[in-house]
Every structure is written in C-alpha cells, then in structure tokens.
Amino acid sequence: MRQFPLEMHTLAPGRVVEWRVRSTAAQATGPGGAAGRRASFNQDKHFTVAEESRGADDPVASWLAVTFEVQGPLDEQALAQALLALVRRHEVLRCEFRRLAGELACEPLAADELALDAVPVGDFRTTELLRAFLAERFRRSIDTLSWPLFTMGAVLREDSATVYLAFDHIVCDGMSMPIVVNEVLTAYEALCRGEHSALPATAPSYLDFAEEQRRRYLSIDAGDERLGYWKSFIARNGEFFPRFPLDLGVEPDRMYPIVNEASPLLDAGEAEVFDKSCLAVDGKPFMGVLAAVALSLREAGGPGVYRGFMPVSERGRDGWSDSVGWFVNTMPIEFDASPGRDFAQVMAGIRAGFGELLRHIDVPFVRAWELLAPQEFAARSWPYPVNFFSYIDMRKCRGAERHEDWRPASHVWSARANGACSWYQRDADGLHMNSIYVDTPAARRTMGDFQEALRETVRDIARSGGFRRPIALTAPRRPLDAPVRV
Template identity: 80%
Template sequence: MQQFPLEMHHVAPGRVVEWRLRSSAVEAEGPGDPASRKASFNQDKHFTVAEESRAADDPVASWVAVTFEVTGPLDERALAQALLSFVQRHEVLRCAFRRLAGEVACEPFAPATLTLDPEHVETFEDADELSDFLVERFKRSIDTLSWPLFIMGAVVREDSATVYLAFDHIVCDGMSMPIVAREVLTAYEGLCRGEAVELPPAPSYLDFAEEQRRRYLSIDARDGRLDYWKAFMGPAGEFFPRFPLDLGVEPGRMYPIVNEASMLLDAGEAEVFEKTCLAVGGKPFMGVLGSVAVCLREAGGPGVYRGFMPVSERGRSTWTNSVGWFVNTLPIEFDASPGRDFAQVMASVRAGFSEMMTHLDVPFVRAWELLAPEEFAARSWPYPVNFFSYIDMRKCPGAERHDEWRPTTHVWSARANGACSWFQRDTDGLHMNSIYVDTPAARRTMGDFQEALRLTVQEIARSGGFRRPVALTPQRRPVRGTPLDVAAFARRG
C-alpha cells in the first residue's frame, strides 16, 4: 500500500456511481443534544480553523482518501450494504460537529437512522478526464463544517471496479485508510458469498477523545509533563522546529501546493537497507530519519536535527481496528553532525526517539495551546516546519491482501506555508510523498533534497554507510527524482 497524489493514480475509465449518506434524524429534527459528547483536541482545533477561515473568506481545506480494486463484475447492492455497515460500525463517521457554548461538540446519529442513496454521476471514456473529475469531486465535496464528512463511490467497469472513499481529516487519519479498505472489502466479499462476516472489535474514537479530554483539559503550563516540550523549545522559546532549507516563502502567507511522490528504494534495496539498519541496532524508520537529517545538514542545515514526528496513539490492541484521528505529534532532536558515521547517527536517532516516546502522553494540540498561545490562535503553523512521518504498510490491517486489493492512500491540502514528507514501506519498496509550497525556491530545494535522499539511502543499502557525498552540485542537479510507477502499481493484479 502506497501514498501518492490522486492525480498520479491511473484509474481505468468507467461509470461513476456514488452513495449519498442520509439520516432520518437530520430530516426530522436534527441529531439531538450535541452537548453529550465533545470533540477531541485534534478535532476541536481542526473545526475551529475551518470556522475562522470561512468567516475570513479565506477557506482552508484538506482531505485524506483511499482507493482500492474489486475484481470481477461489481455487485453494487452488496457494495452499498458493505459501505453502510462500515459507517454504522464506526461512531465517529456518524457524527455531526457544531459549536456549542464555546466548545466543539459532536453527536452521532443512530445507526438505524442511516441509509445510502445510490446516484449515477457520469460515464467516462477517457482516463485523464476521469482523473480530473475525481480530483475536483474530492475538493468540492469535503467540507469540515457540513455533514456528512466524506464521500463514497466507485468507478464501475464490466469486469472490475475502483472504489473510493474520501474523508475530511476531522474523522480519520492516514492509518485509518487500511482499516477502511479491509473492512469494506471483507464485508463485500462475505455478502457476495451470502455469508455473515465477523469483524474484530472497534471501540469508538469518541470514547478515546472523552478519556483524553478528561486527563488533559485541566492541566496548565506549569505541569511537569510539559517539561520535555519546554526543553525542546530552549531559550529561544520556539515551539515549532523550523524547516532548515530555503523554500522562498513570505511570513504570514499561504501558497498553492506541489504534491508529488517518488520511489527511493525498490523491494530488494529496501530489504538490504532494513538489514543494514538492524545490524547497527536501529530500525528502518530510524535509518530513513537519520538519512533525512544528514541530507538536510549537507544542504546547509544544522548538525543537530530538530523536527516534528507524528506518533500513533492506537496502542498495541485497544484501538487497532478503530477509525479516527489517533495521532499525536511530538518533537524529536538528535545529533547528525559532520564526521559521524552511519552507526553513530543511528545511535543518536535511537536515543532521541526513545526519549521522545517517554513523553507521548501529552496531546500536541494541548501543549501548543499552553506553551505557544499566540501561535495557537493563528490558523496555520507560523513558518515552514520540519516534519517527518514513516509507516510500514506491510504491518497494517489487511496487508496480506494488499497485492490483490491494491489499496492506495491519497492526501491533499488546498494551501501550505512549508513542507511535509511522508515515507511508506511496502512490498514494492520505500516511497516518499511530499506536499510543499509551490514556489521556485521550494521546487529547487525539494528537488535537490529528494534526489540527495534517494542517493543516500541507496548508498546505505549498497555499502552500509554514508560513504559518498550526498550534496548535489548544480551540474548534478536533476529535474526530478525517480518517479513512482503508480500506473504499473494500479494495473498489477
């Protein structure tokens, strides 16, 4: 399973059908008393930004989506029932959000009130026209302030179908996407066989949010659990770690985005890279993070890496099968100074990560609100922020069927003022998806950085360390890094 822009996804043309979620409670008198449940810290901030942006006529938007394949003629009735059962199973997907007494409240509609209305949208003969349609459909259909907060549809052909679901971030995270694919397809296959499918327990994200608020709403800036954050901020008092390279952005300005993906290592190289990391006491994500730090340093950044890293809050069992926004974001710092070899950098990454994980409990949004209140009041992060994310998709729910289902994740944001990069490992290799500001400086900087990183991780796989210079001279500067062959990925099966 990979993550790459929807624009890069080759979806064969066909007839587009969508299923509109409807609740009899909405049509009757609304969802009831929304004061009974409260949004999580992540959801509250996300909803507040959407409200403020709408009021300022400066709307922000983002979505996360998943697409996957069904082989053979599609049973539309069975798919509709699988989709409805999926929404009924996950309480957060049935929620309406609204502002109430200064807080963001959410109230789920009862499963029995929900129905799906099928709608034939359009038939496409051309793949490029279909791609353009889907991109615009996702952009225009997802609205944080309107229910429902996702769309569901399929591109139907005689002998196959591509199913898609796109969500506002307020109801899910990236790790929810493999859950979506597994549950919908497992239920669909069972219905086609005439069998009842029993899925593992999936506790409600609303319960997680309630427990989180109960534990952390009352803390203040003097709480000892914030000491790690305070130490990271240092004398300068900067809550956000700056992206250390030039992106050509002006303070306070948001920009259109570039959304691109590339392959860093093929399957064989990724396997050798993993063994090389394990040989020095690290893990593959530590090797990638250490390589990122070295490439940033070689391009003019500092020897000490400082960045944000999202960490899953699902735990090892409780929330494994639940859909929701189970992401905390924490700062990480480690030494990648010149002269340190691969083993030494890996030891620094391991130490920095271990220290970070001992402070996982405080929610990012709560720390932000308490320690940087002026920046918290803004609608975006104050400047380009150093951000690193890594997921081993081979360990996701349903990974044993990914070669058959061919699920893909797609993320999009209307605008940005910095750069974010996500790394994914799957059976095909190691991949990188980046969203960054569309400026000439950012295109040069990110192009150079991506190519340097690709050369670095390949060198580690070949020789076991940082033996070649990773900085790119103007003569070696590529137009683009190695592209991700998403068309071949989509056709495979």
C-alpha cells in the first residue's frame, strides 16, 4: 500500500454507485442541546481555519482518500452493510462539529439511527473521465463545516470493483486508511460467506482520546515545564517552525497552486538491503530514510544540523491501534548531519534525537504552537515553507498480509500551499515518496534536484551500507525564473 495522487491511479472504467449516510431519527437535524463532547486540539484548529477561510471567501480545501479492489462481481448489499458498520463502529465518523461558546463541540449521532442510501451516479467510459469525476466529487463533497465528513462509493464492473472512501482530515489521519481498508473488506468478505463480522460493534473512540488530551493540557500556560522540549528547540532554531532549507521561490503571505507527484525510491530487493543496512548500525529503516533526506538537503545547500517537523502516531498507547481518528502529534526533531559524519554517526544522532522526542510526545503540537508562537497561531497556514518528514511502514498495518489481493492505495490533495511536504511509505514493493509542493519554477527545479539526490543516496546506502560520496545535483543551478503567475 502506498500513497500517490489520484490522477496517477490506473482506474478501469465502470458504473459508479455511492452510499450516502443519513439519520433515521424523527428529526434528523443533527445533535442538539448542550454538547457533552469536545473536539481535540487538532480538530479545533482545523475547524477554525475552515471557518475563518470561509468567512474571508478564501476556502481552504483538502481531503484524504483510500481506494481498494474487490475481485468478482460486487455484492452491493454486502458492501453497503460493511460500510455502514464502519461508520457505526467509529464514533468520530458520526460527529457533526459545532461552535458552542467558543469551544468546538462534537456530539455524535447515535449509531443505531444511521442508514445508507444507494445512489446511482452514472457510467464512465474512460479512465480519464472517471478520475476527473472522483477528484471533483471529493473536492465538492468534503466540507469541514458540514456533516457527513466523508463520501463512499464504488466503481462496478462485470468481474471487479474499485471501492473508494474520501474523508476530511478532521475525522482521520493517514494511518486510518489501512484500518478502513481492513475493516470494510474483512466485513464484506464475511458477509459474502453468510457470516457476521468478527469485529466488535464499536472501537475505542477518538473522542475519548481527545477528552483525555484536553483534560491534561487545556489549562497549561507558556510557563509550564512540560513545554521545555519545545522551548529548547526554539532556542536553537531561532523560531517555532523549522524552515525548509532550499529555495522554493515563494513570496511571504502568499499561497500557491500545488504540484502533487509520487515516485519509487527503491524496489523491493533494494529496500530489503536498505533495511538491513540501517539495522547494521543499530537504526530503524525510517531513521535511514531521514538520514538520507538530511544528507540530500545538506548537499543541495542546506545546513549541517537537520531540524524539521515529524508527525508521530499516538495510536500505540492505551489501545487505539484499531481506531479511526486524528492520532497524530507533530514534533520537532534535530540531529547533526554535517560534513565528515558517516552513516553510523548520523544514525546515532537520529536515534538520540528521536528518543528525546518520544520522551516529550504527550504535549500536543497545536497547544505548543498556540502558547509559544501566538502570532503565527492566529494565521490560517504555517508562516513559510516548513521542513517536514513523514514515514509509514505499511507492512505493519492491520491487514497488510492481504494487500496484494486488495491493492489498497491512499491519496491526499490540497488546493493550495506555501511550501513542501513529503511522505515516505515502505511496503512489500519497496520504498516510495509522495510530495506536495508549491507550483513555482524554483520549486519544480529544487524538488526535482532533491528527489534525484535522495534516490541516489538511499541506493548508496543499500549498495554500500552508508554514505559513499557527496551527491551532485542533476543539473547546474540556473537563475530563478520570473515569478509564476497565479
């Protein structure tokens, strides 16, 4: 399973059907009265940005989606039951968010009052028409301020089907996607055999996680000793956000259309050797990828000390491993990757830096941002291009042993950006990269050079067990083009 743009998906044409969720209550007006639940810090910030951008007639649009395959003629009734079970099982998918007295409430609808309606959409005769429809459908149907916060459907053919689900980030994260695939297909296959799903009716709720997080951190102030890790990072970095160290050709306070692209870095055999090279120096594969990123940035003109943001899953604690939600804390990490340090030394620095990060993971990113950088927190986006690294080993996800049959893929999209974000996925087929960055001439050159340098670096590590040589850019630097017109 890997992440790549929806526009790269080789979807076969077919007949599209969607299943739309509704309440069966006598008055289906959404939750009413005083809300007993409150949104998480991530959700509150996300919703606030959507509110403010809508009020300024400058909507911020994005979505996360997953697609997967069903072999043979689709049993539409069985799939509908499996999709409904998913929505009922995960409380966060049943939430309608409302602003109450300044706080964001998320009282969920009752699971037993939800139903699905099958809605025929139409026949799509070409892959191009189908992809265009899905991209437009996701863009128009995913609205942070309106429930439901997801859309579900399938592309039906005589001998197969492609199922799709797209979500607003407020109800899920990247690690939710393989959970969705596993639950829907496990339940679907059981129903097709005439059996009931073995999954419990409800999963541990993200709303409980959010409640505990708010209880512990809503009342802290900037002087709280638990912010010491962040303050130490800021003191060395000079500011709250670690800047992306290469030129993207962006102007201050301006958002740009995006480039969304993906490519392989290592095939299955190369990735296996790469993993062993990392283990040989007492490191993990994600640390090896991060070391390669740091070296590639440095050789392209970045600093010797790597500083960046890294999303870290919070599912591993307290039984949240099978829950859908936004279980991500974004944390700063830094380590020495200066010239002269070999692979083992850089990996040792990453290991120490990551260990320090984990000791302070409880403090929510959004709360640290609000308290330590209040001026930037008031804005609707990060203030400038930020150095960002994300890695997921899809082989460790629930249901990974069936991915060859199910062929799942995840997709992310954003309308605009002011920097660059890269995600790395390891699966049975190798190591892959998906990047979203600003569509400027400088950014296209910079990211092209960086990606090629990174590809050569990870291959060097796989071939020789370390950094073999400095990385040369694929082409000499040229003067920046004129500013792009948007």
